[in-house]
Amino acid sequence: MVTATRSAERTTEAAAEPRRQGERWRGTATVVLLRVAVIVLAGVLWQVLSGPVLPEYAVSKPTDVVDALWTYLQSAQGWTDIKTTSIEILAGFGIGVALGTAAGLLLGSFRLAGQVLEPLIAAINGIPKIALAPLFLLFFGIGIWSKIAIAVTGVAFVVFYNIYLGLRLRQRELVEIVQVMGGRRHHVLGYVTVPTLAAPFFAALKTGGPLAILGVIGAEFIASAEGVGHELFVAASNLDAPNEFAGLIVLVVMTLILNGILTRLDAYALKKLGLAGRRRARKG
Template sequence: MHATLLDPRNRLVVLVTRLLLLGGFVFVWWLLTSRGWISPFFFGDPAGVARKLISWFVTGSIYAHLYTTLIETILAFLIGTVLGLACGLWLALSPFLAIVTDPFIKALNSMPRLIFAPIFALWFGLGIWSKVALGVTLVFFVVFFNVFQGVREVSPAVLANTRMLGANSRQLMRHVYLPSAMSWVFSSLHNAVGIAFVGSVVGEYLGSEKGVGYLILLAEGVFDIDSVIAGILLLTVFALVLDTTVSLFEAHFMRWQPSAGQTVSGHA
């Protein structure tokens, strides 16, 4: 049987290939800056970025900023996900309300959410809640539309058969609607994690007292490109950590679905 990319025998190959790509990128970056082919003033220096990251963690100066950004991101992610899930289920199961609210939802979704950042800063101050509010507006619509579509994709035949077996509304929600929506929900959560980070960092850019976005803004003010890149890399790593956490939850809650290795047959 042919091995798939999910086969444990290939995981090491995938990991090594990824590390080689990353190492190759860093090497080319170092080569270009060390030879003077590109200016470290504009593109940074790998060694300088590494020294900056080490300095932040050794001195402990990064922890307060990182904690603030992570709290903002996690709160925005959780609140936006819960609201998007609840509203998506509610409107998907209420066709009349869905039709009534459709133009309003589309209008809100079409608005650039960044224009709300100064308003949220005025309403909630420069603390974490103005960043959380901005992140929620970004996460909500990603989750909402996926949940709405997932529930609407339920087969009428499945609903009819389940009702014939005597299922009530609560049982339909638990055994039909939620399982149908879950795959759509988790596919949206991977995007929502990164979007929650975007909301937090942009909010810190526009007005804050601490946070990784605030730290990057200060570095840009003094043209410290190494600190800017170090901050971006730090945010990227933690976004990947949160995305991996979502994947673990997805593997747990979606374990009833057949895996790719089980659905694809091969030749002996």
């Protein structure tokens, strides 16, 4: 009787799964359609209000922006700018993550080192990153390395603090339980430290991505020979609103791509660590 009941429950669950998947797909499709509708509505209002209400020289028109974007993407210089900025962002982001992770693990693992150096790091972090751009230009020149250095400073501090505080807030009781059961350092790392740091680490990655883009574009504004930020600076200097908005659209797309990659990486890593269900439970 019990076996038959369990079999019936499994059959019911199997039959309900396609319906749940269909509901999820419909919900996702609804959200996407609403987003597209908002973008279309904003574009229509922009087109209608530009001129009669808003100064066209300052905000341009969507039709002119699309034309400028198409021209930019068809040019060799446009793709050179995108390639240069992408390299600077990815290199700065990667180096910043590596340095921030190493510093966070080091100072979080050795309490005395953390007590000595953490206030100094906080003081350095208080300096606006863009204020360091002239200094990096003196050290690295006008090329890509000065932009990479600015991106590194923005990302490294965010990753450092998330890792450092994550280690400080690690549950000592769990560490002691693993050690009492005969666990060694690698057991503590695998069963306590990594699951504890996973969420703050990926949160730092998603926060650091836009900071890397902000640092690179700000540095390209100050001094550069190519890059999307350079294109934006030239367009602003010439009061060229269509090309200014075209460059901003390119930046938005780059940000969405980076954020999408980090979101998928976050979901994949948490699934491998067995933490995805815990996150869904918290959301619920």
